[in-house]
Amino acid sequence: MSVIRRRNRLVALTAVATVVLGVTACGSDDEPGTDAGGKPDKLVIETVGEFGYDELVKQYEKDTGIKIELRKTAQLNEYRPKIVRSLATGKGVADVVALEEGVLNEFKLNPTNWADLTPLVADHSKDYLPWKWELGKSADGRLIGLPTDVGSLAVCYRSDLFKAAGLPTNRDEVTALWPDWPSFIETGKKYRQQTGKGMLDSVTTAASAIAFQAGGDIFYDKDDNIIADKSPAVKQAWDTSLKMVDANITAKTATWSPEWSAGFKQGTFAATFCPSWMLGIVRDNSGPENKGKWDVAGVPGGLGNWGGSWLAVPERGKHKAEAAKLAEFLTSASSQVAAFKLKGPLPTNLEALKNPDFLAYTDPYFSDAPTGKIFGSSVEAIKPIHLGPKHQAVKEQAMEPALQSYENGEATASAAWDQFIKDAATQGAF
Structure with missing residues (x-):
């Protein structure tokens, strides 16, 4: 290990110690109220993107009498600093916080910011995909997160635009177009030749x-x-x-940009790589007028994973026991199936993955695609990945800008690579 890396680790540990002292020294200035019996009037859930909790929280309110506030942030690069600030200052601390896999390891550097859920919930260690459960633990064995979803991968495509380009529209035939990545590129070239447009939204997806x-x-x-x-x-x-x-198969719309969001509705591109949790995003961006135009096909190579989260309870929370019960409810088998049906996040609960309703579910927005079967069939083949503490920063602030500079003709391939490596070292330091 280099001297620079050792120094980075020392700085990180010092920063972690400072945050721990801050958490220990004071409580939140923005706590929900409680009733006379000590039960909270309200619990706050903080999520990034769509988790499919809208109807579930209504059910929980009805069952418990506790009001639930659901805060949603669209993008992870906005979400992460919000959570960091709340933990450091005690202001706006939510009772239940979603930790996406891109930032999970960074938050594990200071596990004492999070309540150990082990004594607060039942033993669910056998209820989830084993590797997903283990990733919710910190190095000291603290259970800081209950598994929510996993981003089993597919391709969302516009069948009407494929038809206009003279390509097959049936999902099985579309899957057969690209058994591998070279075949996907060839399909994109055909689409460009027939339409003059890029088939894929962006090189970064x-x-x-x-x-x-x-x-x-x-x-x-x-x-x-x-x-x-x-x-x-x-x-x-x-x-x-x-x-x-080089094959000119992309529409050059940067992911999460306003142009990208509008592109779903406008037909700027005809396909995007689509983890299960993105079904809700595609649906929301495309609007009701495009219902039935989208469909879901297999991904080149047959499997993949992109994303997934855990629900954690901040140590600073005033109602940790009640918050843990809420997290336990939201990650149960029945709740994971309900969330999938509403917004698409793929269950990690083993009972949910075998649930007949899940396996038989078809999504009317996506041309009645059997999304439960499509996404569920590949989940056990997902390869566990190792994401470092600043994975998301390296991805979004180093790799993606470098690729976009090449995609937009602003840099040569070698210059883009050199910039990526340079920025990765900066963004990845911790």
């Missing part, structure tokens, strides 16, 4: 899909050293993404 599909170490090794320039997963994602740009 492809890069993420390919890297996660490879599994194992991505930007960090097991000791959390940055290995972006040596990672086989990164190299595979980078090289394949450049081939997509």
